[in-house]
Amino acid sequence: xxxxxxxxxxxxxxxxxxxxxxxxxxxxxxxxxxxxxxxxxxxxxxxxxxxxxxxxxxxxxxxxxxxxxxxxxxxxxxxxxxxxxxxxxxxxxxxxxxxxxxxxxxxxxxxxxxxxxxxxxxxxxxxxxxxxxxxxxxxxxxxxxxxxxxxxxxxxxxxxxxxxxxxxxxxxxxxxxxxxxxxxxxxxxxxxxxxxxxxxxxxxxxxxxxxxxxxxxxxxxxxxxxxxxxxxxxxx
Numbered sequence: 085x086x087x088x089x090x091x092x093x094x095x096x097x098x099x100x101x102x103x104x105x106x107x108x109x110x111x112x113x114x115x116x117x118x119x120x121x122x123x124x125x126x127x128x129x130x131x132x133x134x135x136x137x138x139x140x141x142x143x144x145x146x147x148x149x150x151x152x153x154x155x156x157x158x159x160x161x162x163x164x165x166x167x168x169x170x171x172x173x174x175x176x177x178x179x180x181x182x183x184x185x186x187x188x189x190x191x192x193x194x195x196x197x198x199x200x201x202x203x204x205x206x207x208x209x210x211x212x213x214x215x216x217x218x219x220x221x222x223x224x225x226x227x228x229x230x231x232x233x234x235x236x237x238x239x240x241x242x243x244x245x246x247x248x249x250x251x252x253x254x255x256x257x258x259x260x261x262x263x264x265x266x267x268x269x270x271x272x273x274x275x276x277x278x279x280x281x282x283x284x285x286x287x288x289x290x291x292x293x294x295x296x297x298x299x300x301x302x303x304x305x306x307x308x309x310x311x312x313x314x315x316x317x318x319x320x
Contacts, residue, residue, distance in 0.1 A: 141227030141261075147181065150232070154184035161288075161319035162190055164211070166200070166312055169293035171266070172319065173245050175285040179235040182247055182284035185261050190316045194222050194262065200297055200312040202265075202305075207273055209297050210248060211314055212263035223262060231258035238283040240267045240274040243294075245285035257281070266294050 141149050160183060164171040175183040189195060195212060198219055202210035213219065220228075232247065234257040240246065244267040247259030259282050266287060267277070287294060301309045 140225070141230045143230050146227075146230045147233060150181045150184040150188070153188055154180045157184065157187050157191070159187050159318050162186070162285075163317050163319050164195075164290075165315040165317070166293065166297065168296050168312065169290060171290035171293050172288050173285045174288050175245075176238075176283075178237055179282060179284040181232050182235055182259065182282055185232055186264070186284065187318070189226070189262065190318060192222070192226060194226060195314050195316040198314050199308075200314065201307055203298050203300055203302050203308050203312075204306055205298050207269040207298070208265040208267055209294055210263060210265040211312075212248075214311075227261075230261060232261055232282075234258055235282045235284065236279060239278040240281070240283060241271070241286075242268060243287035243291055244283045245287065246277070246281040246283045249281060268294055268298055 139145070139149070160175040160177065162173050162175070164173065175186060177183065197216060198212050198214045200209045200211040201213045202208070231250070231254075236257065238244070246265055246267065247261075248263035248265055249257060249259050257280055267274070268291070297308075297312055300312065303309060
């Protein structure tokens with residue numbers, strides 16, 4: 085009788101152990117499955133270089149897109165790197181759409197491998213374009229048909245950074261999103277600039293580099309004979 089009772093108790097322990105093992109295996113499987121789903125979802129929201137994927141900017145969503153981006157990306161200092169030296173700029177908070185657009189382009193790597201493609205001594209240097217096919221591909225991916233609403237609050241002074249704009253069919257003085265210019269001319273050269281172009285930043289370091297670039301040999305179209313390549317990065 086004792087032998088039978090001992091056998092009965094051992095059998096209960098064995099079956100209970102098997103049931104616990106099954107339950108534990110099921111929980112582990114479900115947990116692993118959830119982790120895989122979370123991982124896939126996380127990777128789907130990443131672009132190249134771990135950058136989030138954004139919708140294409142259009143004339144219809146430009147204000148809402150930049151307004152939201154401005155709230156989530158408060159950076160306002162950028163370094164422009166060239167073979168002639170570095171230029172540091174600080175973006176104004178009271179031109180939020182232009183600040184957001186410029187920071188967005190920097191983080192998307194748009195300006196990298198573009199040039200200062202127009203240089204005029206005692207006036208301006210203009211950057212953000214190139215004759216590389218890659219530049220047009222970047223513009224198309226970001227959105228090549230939108231313009232930034234004007235935020236004209238300042239006049240041009242030595243070291244001002246402004247957005248370039250289209251002259252044709254642009255009564256609202258909207259800014260072209262991909263090109264900018266740094267002003268280095270005398271105040272007598274600002275009459276056609278003030279009130280027509282949005283000043284959204286200022287040079288805080290490197291105006292000697294700006295002067296050097298402005299005086300480089302150039303062709304009849306004011307394009308430097310040797311390309312002045314640009315790379316940009318956020319300054320912490």
